[in-house]
Amino acid sequence: SFYDDLLQEMDIKKIKGVNQVQFAYSIRGTSIRSFPTELFITDDPADNDFDLFQETALGPAEPVIILHQSKRGKWCFVQASCCSGWVPAVDLAVAAAFETWFAYLQADPFLVVSGSRLWLGYNTYSPELSELEFMMGARIPLAVRDEIPRVIDNQSPDGCYVVKIPVRGTGGRLLFKLAFVPCVSDVSIGYLPYTTKAVIKQAFKMQGERYGWGGLFHSRDCSSFVRDSYRCFGFQLPRNSGEQMLIPGQKYSLDGADRQERQRLLEQLRAGAILYFPGHVMLYLGKHREEYYVIHAIAYYGDQRKRDADGIYLPVPLNTVTISPLSLRRRRSGKELLMAITSALKIE
Structure with missing residues (x-):
């Protein structure tokens, strides 16, 4: 059967009490999967958005x-900073x-991508870059002055800025190449200073971008939206929304x-606080004309004017990073977001 084949490929019997590990870097954008397969798995043949085997993107x-x-x-089963799962072996370069591996991880100085995203330029000389x-x-380490020649890739x-990027050499071994990031790019040398204003500024840089479950479609879901907003300041939040609410803070x-x-609690919270209910996480913005607002990556909300035969609110697709009032209704239950929230967190 399908799952029997997956279990056989996982080769769990080879796992011992103590196992030799390897240290590696991803060499391109890739996915962490629940199982060692690239098949798009859904519970509805018409669903093109939610892959049940997608854990997150790297x-x-x-x-x-x-x-x-x-x-x-x-496939390699890996532990990343925020998640564990299966990654295609060809997307990893293994340190000798x-x-x-550790020296690159701790390299200083480094750039931090402070825009929604950064693309390296087209490069015919080093296509892997x-x-x-x-x-x-x-976080992208900068090359030191002595490492920078007069010409790189013509x-x-x-x-x-000249940065060092991990690439895959012969046999999958880890090598590094130099690449360019134009000085006009939305980047910072080192982490951004952590302020309320800066958190909101970062969040709004993603407004209007597509929702992508687990990083599908080169996009973000609710938890990666929050994670990326805070990553610029040096905070490493977990992958899943429930785990994010376990980090230290008020x-x-x-x-x-x-x-x-x-309502009393929201009026005491400052903008940028994280609001959570099981399955969803949002950044609080504040109150305007008797409404409380958040910015979040959201797939659907519930249409309070339309229900199916079982009384379930029909879904209205958003699939974007957007600003919403907390009077917005949940997809199935129709419950207001305000009344669904179970916890709030201020990172201090």
Whole structure:
């Protein structure tokens, strides 16, 4: 059967009590999968948006620890900074020594992508670097002056930051190449100063972009939207929304709170606080004309004017990063977002 084949490919019997691990970097944008397969799995044949096997996306130059390999060696089970799962082996470059891997991880100075995303330029001389895409908050080590020649890939470095990018050499071993990031790019040397205004500014840079479950379509879902907003300041949030609410900070429980209690709490919160209910996370913006607003990556909301035969609110697609009032209704239950929130978090 399909699942039996997957279990065989996972080769779980080869996992011992103690296992040798490898240290690697992603060399391009890729996916972390629940199982070692690229098949798009849904619970509805008409669904083109939600792949049940998609855990999250990895950008280039992301550190991972390889814990296990699939039977045919085409997939690696990895631990990344925010998630674990299966990654295609061809998307990873393995360090010959831990020290090499760790030195790149700790390299300073470094650039942080402060725009929604950054693309490297088209490069015919080093196609493995050509048009690589880095998402907001990505950390890219800068080359030191002594490493920078007068010409790189037939281009002068004048007017550019020169960064070091991991690439895959013979046998999948880790190498590094130099690449350009134009100085006019929306990047920062080091992490951005952490302020309320800066968090909101970062969040609004993603407004209008497509929703993408688990990083599908080169996009973000609700938790990666929040994660990327805070990554620019040096915070490393977990992948999943529920785990994000477990990080240190000032926490408020709204379980069992009535409408007035919720409104009183929101009026005390500053913009940029994280609001959560199971399955969804949002950034709070504030109150305007008796409405409380958030910015979030959202797939659907419930149409309170239309219900099916079971009384379930019919979904209205948004699939975008947008500003919403907390009077917006949830997709199935029709419950107001305001009344659905179970907790709030201020990162201090």
